[in-house]
Amino acid sequence: MNKLYNLLTRWTWGRWLAFALLAGLLTFGVGACQKAAPKDPHDHEAASTYFTCPMHPQIMRDQPGKCPICSMDLMKATKQVAAAKPAPAVAPAAALTHYTCPMHPQISREQPGKCPICGMDLVKATKVAPAAKTSTGTAAPAPEVMLSVQQRQLANIRVAALGSGPGGAGSAVGSTVLTGTITANANQTRTVSSRVAGRVERLFVRQTGESIRAGAPLVSIYSEQLQAQQQEYLLSLAQQRAGSAGGNQYGRLVSSARQRLRLLGMTEGQLRTLAALGRPMASLTFYSPQAGLVQAVGVTEGQYVGEGAMLVSLTNLSSVWVEAQLYPEEVSGIEMGQSVQVQVAGLPDTPSGRVVFLSPALQANSKVTLLRVQLANAAGRLQPGMQANVRLPNRATTAQALTLPQDAVLRDSRGSYVWQQVDAAGRFRRLKVSTGTETDESVAITGGVEAGAQVVVSGAYLLESEYALYQGTDPMAGMDMKKPASAPKAPAMAPNMKM
Known part of the structure; x- marks a missing residue:
């Protein structure tokens, strides 16, 4: 019995000792967990050192070496990695001031200095950062740009109310x-043609564009046909003057010969001169039927022309x-x-x-x-x-669209945009609009901006350039460059890089 009692006693004490050890270990673990809370990786900002190319800031390496694009020596730089903060429900827009390079907008500094790429002085710029998306996923407000009074004057920015009619930014009546x-x-162009076949003896008009008066001489032509008609007329006229029997018959012959010469282009003055001379004239001169400019000259001196050939074309x-x-x-x-x-x-x-x-x-x-x-x-x-x-x-329609000048509407691959003045302090907002019918001077606006809004009608391109400068786009974007497999993935730009 004593041995059995001793055995049970030792087994009981061993059991209680095991329970005590297990309870102590659990108590120690709970205390350690409470004292050693996990670290928050966003509690502080970390500084990282890397090597980059002055001409290609998208190249980033852990070790010094050569740029894979231009082979320049990589330079040491330090980048501050800001801790991520949980975004509020709606992030308000804030005015930010920074210094950037006019030639390399990806360079952004908090203090003035020199551009690390081209060495130009950094210029001061102010922008209104667009608000972030809301927690529900709604779209952020339109991007805005702020300009001082001097900047607006230098950029010649003019603003007018949309739909204000004549003199405003747009109206419902266009053309x-x-x-x-x-x-x-x-209807005021005349062509002088040759009525006989012959040779051009003299050309009084030699160049187009020459101004002439009505009745001015144009061309003189020698023609055997014309010589024979003149001789027949003179013969009939001589027989009529002789007063022989059958005078009435010779009178009809004179009238017929006179009419034929008139149809060949002879004027009444030329017929009187022919009758006074009593012999045929060597050549016939054609005169201008109207005043005007010489539009075309179809012959040259000494040229043989046929009946109906164009001599000179005149226009009033x-x-x-x-x-x-x-x-x-x-x-x-x-x-x-x-x-x-x-x-x-x-x-x-x-x-x-x-x-x-x-x-x-x-x-x-x-x-x-x-x-x-x-x-x-x-x-x-x-x-x-x-x-x-x-x-x-344009004819008036029932539903007339508001119009803007062509210079007020900017376009890219994503759509059409206009700039609206938000307030008198110099804030401008970029709005995406839908357009309709266009002419060489105006564009119909069918949506995206309300009637009466203050829209930039002059200087919109400069505002767009200022907006692109604030965005700091990567100049090497879109280029397919092969990087070594060991190189870490480089960001689009290093805005706070310190050389």
Whole structure:
């Protein structure tokens, strides 16, 4: 019994000792876990040192060496890795001031200095950082840019209210502009042709563009046919003067011969001269039937010409035509006799013309038709060959779209944009808009901005450049460069790199 009691006693004490040891280990583990909490990797900012190329900041290496692009020695740099903070529900926009290089916008510094790439002085820039997305995933507000009064004056930025009518940023009434060319009025163009076959004895007009008066001599032609007709006329005239029997019959012969000479181009003065001389004239001179400009000369001195050959072409430029091309869908808004405005390159005024012709068929091998406008040209300033623009007023529609000048709408691969002035302090917001019908001067805005908004109509390109400068885009983006397998993945740029 004593042995059994001793055995049970030792087994009980061993059991209690094991339970005590296990409880102590559990107590120690819980205390250690409470004292040694895991470290938060975002509790501090870490500084990392790397090696980069001055000309290609996207190259980053752990060890010194050569740039794989330009073979320059890599330089040591230190980058501050900022701790990530949990974003608020909505991040408000904040004005940020930094220093950047005009030639390398990826360089951004907190203090003024030199550009590490080209050595230019860094310039001060101010931007309004766009707010981050909300926690629910809604889109962030439109990006904004802030400019001082001096910057706005230097950039010649002008703002007008959208849809304010004449003089404003846009209106509901527009016009279609057609490109045309001034041509001679065919109704005032005359061609002088040879009525007999012969040789050109003398040419009084030798160059095109020469101004001549009505009745001025043009060409003298010697013709045997004309000599025979003159001789017949003189013979009939002599018999009539002789007063022989059958005077009435010779009178009819004189009238017939006189009419034939008149049809061959002889004037009444030339016929009187022929009767006074009593012998045929050696050559016949053709005179200008009207005043105008020489448009073409078809012969030279000594040349033999046939009957009907063109000698000289004349045109009167007291009125001219403007011929323009337009598409079939634009024809419906044009009427014959309609008054339109014509703007001629190099002339300050805008004369009014009248539509005199609208072709009912399309031109060969094209999808356009011809419009002809007649213009008065009493001063002679309009000359054939000059370029002109014909303005056709658009017909009013029930739902009229707001319009902006072409310079106010900017485009890229993602769409069309305009800049809106937010307040008088110089804040401008970039808005994406949808566009409609366009002309060479205006663009219809169908959505994205409300009527009455203050829209930039001059200087929008400079605002876009300022926005691109703030963004700091990577100049090497899009290039396919092979990097060594051991190299770490380089970021697009190192904005806080310190050389």
